[in-house]
Amino acid sequence: MMEGAVDVVVVGGGIVGCSIAMELTARGVFKDVILMEKGPFLGDGTSTRNSYVIHAGIYYPRDSWKAKFCVAGNRALYAFCGRYGIPCVNTGKVILAFSAAEMPILERLRRQGELNGAEGLTLIDARATRQREPSIRAAGALLAPSTGVFDVAQWFRVVEGLLYEQGAMVLKNTPVVGLESMAEGIRVATGTRGEVPARFVVNAAGLHADDVGNLLGNRFRIYPIRGDYFTIGGKKAGLVHGAVYPPPGELGLGIHLTRLWDGTLLVGPDARRVERKDDYGPLPVFDADGNLDYESADFQRFFAPVKRYFPAVEAADLHLAHCGIRPSLLPPGEKGFRDFRIEWDRSDGRVLHLLGIDSPGLTASPAIAEHVADLLAERAG
Numbered sequence: 001m002m003e004g005a006v007d008v009v010v011v012g013g014g015i016v017g018c019s020i021a022m023e024l025t026a027r028g029v030f031k032d033v034i035l036m037e038k039g040p041f042l043g044d045g046t047s048t049r050n051s052y053v054i055h056a057g058i059y060y061p062r063d064s065w066k067a068k069f070c071v072a073g074n075r076a077l078y079a080f081c082g083r084y085g086i087p088c089v090n091t092g093k094v095i096l097a098f099s100a101a102e103m104p105i106l107e108r109l110r111r112q113g114e115l116n117g118a119e120g121l122t123l124i125d126a127r128a129t130r131q132r133e134p135s136i137r138a139a140g141a142l143l144a145p146s147t148g149v150f151d152v153a154q155w156f157r158v159v160e161g162l163l164y165e166q167g168a169m170v171l172k173n174t175p176v177v178g179l180e181s182m183a184e185g186i187r188v189a190t191g192t193r194g195e196v197p198a199r200f201v202v203n204a205a206g207l208h209a210d211d212v213g214n215l216l217g218n219r220f221r222i223y224p225i226r227g228d229y230f231t232i233g234g235k236k237a238g239l240v241h242g243a244v245y246p247p248p249g250e251l252g253l254g255i256h257l258t259r260l261w262d263g264t265l266l267v268g269p270d271a272r273r274v275e276r277k278d279d280y281g282p283l284p285v286f287d288a289d290g291n292l293d294y295e296s297a298d299f300q301r302f303f304a305p306v307k308r309y310f311p312a313v314e315a316a317d318l319h320l321a322h323c324g325i326r327p328s329l330l331p332p333g334e335k336g337f338r339d340f341r342i343e344w345d346r347s348d349g350r351v352l353h354l355l356g357i358d359s360p361g362l363t364a365s366p367a368i369a370e371h372v373a374d375l376l377a378e379r380a381g
């Protein structure tokens, strides 16, 4: 493949790996930056299988990486999309309370979001909620004006071009299958293009960051949590103007509505644990004739909660869409918050691991990239 050690190999061409490669090449501190992606295109993993939401930064504890990177990433993403003409809409979002008794939950979220630096968070009553979203029924809401959506597929097209322009080497269909510590660098073995020594390796392999990290003898473990979506198009989609969320649940943010830049409405995701990291098969919601079975438990799991706050929706409005899998650090049976983990390898301080980059990883990605570039520049001296 190549002779001599390259400066940095970034493993994983999702939004995080691409943002890191972009930041490193933009700064010009490192000469050779190679991005290795095992799939046939950039964004082949979780980054193109989600809600495409630019989050405000509400849900995460103060001073967590998630809170800091989300708030900083929110601004950076809007600016980036604006600069490169990537479809992006600042829709705003309402988190609903279904009764007065739930308003204190929203007040807690408002306080937390405000401490995190999320902008313009306001509690609104039932009337103001109706004015904003006339088709939604609620006792009140928390309004998050800085929430929006962006066209992630277009982001990848733009960024791939920028990476080439900035001098990064982008290798697709290139799985990293081995990492070995040597005096002159880390030997990075690929399944398709031989091996290359690198001064630094950044492990941004998303769902597989544990597998890649464990090539150096670690015992990382990522737990896949799947989320599915339905979609609503046409006039019904037009009844909702921005993002509409119920109060958050234990594993996810509740079945919500997200109005996209093209006017369609996403319904979902849910959150349930799966065994496999490639469990992308369709939900079992079809009858023997291949029609959506509206009575099936998996369909009702989406439809029933949405019908509660969006009464105009009918079962026939929903169509099965995509699913995505979160790279969670939360073991089964446990509850609570898990922050992003960004840490140097314990046995080789030239390898940086990014673990548990689940939501809001999309939003946080520009800020994660800055942080990683700072860490590498500092270590390189």
Ligand SMILES: Cc1cc2nc3c(=O)[nH]c(=O)nc-3n(C[C@H](O)[C@H](O)[C@H](O)COP(=O)(O)OP(=O)(O)OC[C@H]3O[C@@H](n4cnc5c(N)ncnc54)[C@H](O)[C@@H]3O)c2cc1C
Pocket: 011, 012, 013, 014, 015, 016, 017, 036, 037, 038, 039, 042, 043, 044, 045, 046, 047, 048, 049, 050, 051, 052, 053, 054, 055, 174, 175, 176, 177, 204, 205, 206, 207, 208, 209, 212, 226, 227, 228, 269, 323, 324, 325, 326, 327, 357, 358, 359, 360, 361, 362, 363, 364
């Ligand atoms: C259902 C769902 C909804 C979400 N909604 C949002 C949202 O609205 N807003 C938000 O901010 N975040 C959201 N997220 C989180 C967000 O999608 C992720 O945090 C983000 O995409 C993570 O990006 P990544 O680059 O770390 O991972 P990935 O996109 O998974 O990229 C990792 C890449 O590494 C590659 N790879 C793996 N192993 C190897 C190897 N051995 N060699 C080479 N390459 C390898 C993979 O093919 C993949 O392309 C959501 C996630 C899910 C699942």
